[in-house]
Amino acid sequence: xxxxxxxxxxxxxxxxxxxxxxxxxxxxxxxxxxxxxxxxxxxxxxxxxxxxxxxxxxxxxxxxxxxxxxx
Numbered sequence: 001x002x003x004x005x006x007x008x009x010x011x012x013x014x015x016x017x018x019x020x021x022x023x024x025x026x027x028x029x030x031x032x033x034x035x036x037x038x039x040x041x042x043x044x045x046x047x048x049x050x051x052x053x054x055x056x057x058x059x060x061x062x063x064x065x066x067x068x069x070x071x
Contacts, residue, residue, distance in 0.1 A: 013051075020054050 017024070021032045024047050039047065 012055075016051060016055050016058070020051065023054060024050055 018032060021035075022028070026032050026035045036044065036047065
């Protein structure tokens with residue numbers, strides 16, 4: 001049995017992470033995956049918290065754009 005909702009959540013999470021790597025703190029001279037692997041647990045937790053903030057911000061912007069386009 002496939003779990004489409006879980007797959008969509010994982011896809012969305014990966015895309016958010018990759019699209020916002022610079023804002024999350026990834027240096028330009030590092031590959032995103034290697035940068036994240038080298039973070040301490042505390043640093044990784046802060047990155048994830050920032051990613052959640054970015055995701056919420058983007059969701060609000062999408063909702064606003066959808067409402068604006070419906071007018």
